[in-house]
Amino acid sequence: MDEAPNVRVVDRRFELPKDALRDLSRRIERRRTVASLGVGWERGVPADWLEALLRDWRTFDTDALQLRLDALHQQQADIAGRRLHVVRVEGRGPNPLPLLLTHGWPGSFLEYSSILALLSDPSACGADPADAFTLVVPSLPGYAFSAPPPPTGMTGREVARLWHELMTGLGYERYVAHGSDLGAGVTAWLARDHPEAVAGIHLATPGLAVTPPPRSEQEDVFARAVREWTADEGGYMHEHATKPATLAAGLSDSPAGMAAWIGEKIVAWSSTRPDGSPAFDRDLLLSTLTVYWATNTIATSLLPYWAHRHLPGAALPVGDRSAVPAAISIFGGERVPFPKPPRELAERYYNVTHWTEHLTGGHFPAVAEPELLARTLRDAFRAARPRA
Secondary structure: OOOOOOEEEEEOOOOOOHHHHHHHHHHHHOOOOOOOOOOOOOOOOOHHHHHHHHHHHHOOOHHHHHHHHHOOOEEEEEEOOEEEEEEEEOOOOOOOEEEEEEOOOOOOHHHHHHHHHHHHOHHHHOOOHHHOEEEEEEOOOOOOOOOOOOOOOOOHHHHHHHHHHHHHHOOOOOEEEEEEOHHHHHHHHHHHHOOOOEEEEEEEOOOOOOOOOOOOHHHHHHHHHHHHHHHHHOHHHHHHHHOHHHHHHHHHHOHHHHHHHHHHHHHHHOEEOOOOOEOOOHHHHHHHHHHHHHHOOHHHHOHHHHHHHHOOOOOOOOOOOOOOEEEEEEEEOEOOOOOOOOHHHHHHHOEEEEEEEEEEEOOOHHHHOHHHHHHHHHHHHHHHOOOO
């Protein structure tokens, strides 16, 4: 495909640095025993759970992880001097639709691993080949193998501009986009700022901001739930948004600290299996931790929160919605449930054309329910496909 003059894309192998992996092993081996503050998760990560996770991480097969990375079609995109890590998957079907997938925190491009084949080659899993997508999965600036953003971070709107340059630079004049968590914010700005190119968006459990009064009864219920959740569960977000450098000093230097900070959220936000375990496999958790550590990106991964709080124009305006069709899925089943927004609030921000609610999937539906999310995306974007 032709590239725009300011976009350069090359195939590249991204390697987990061996010296960082050896240092990781040594640090885990020399770790201090964490004092137990009691059983259960009420005070944060339990010491025995963390100890077991660190033992598993100490023996984790990083060579196997590298082989899995090498099996992906990875590229480096340089856009106006900014370097991005991108995973590409060509669709197999009569006319694959370009689909941009954006992750959030504390995830990475790895959380889409189980859904890539389902979306790109639907006929292989018994679905209609006409529903095939060509996939573009970039790592957010400062995540994984993408270059860090400026010290102040980048707002969702700034990342959306970068994503649009990436997609058009790859030759996709018309495309659709999906995002969850931070990725939902980026995807929302894509629809608002680039409606000429974005044919539709899908948001998984988006974080909708509470609007000022007057509000409907359902919106008031949601506002109270958000206040309670923020008081009980939002400490991480406040720290990210106010003193990320202080937190980063500890997380970047301590595997135990980083494993606790990320692991606690993954367990809390994942939907649970019938046996009570999180629907986020141990191998994926260890792979995610390894990528954060080996690339030394835990510090820069916090910056989107700082940018959203401090940089002007970061918040999506209410009452001035884009005309781009928006499908929204509310996934549930988390161990610590997120407040579930009412549709009428979403309609203040988006042109909502599809609205679905699911009892499972949690904060990481591509991990917990890949087949459900794949079906949802096929249904949501079928109207956006060019007619034969």
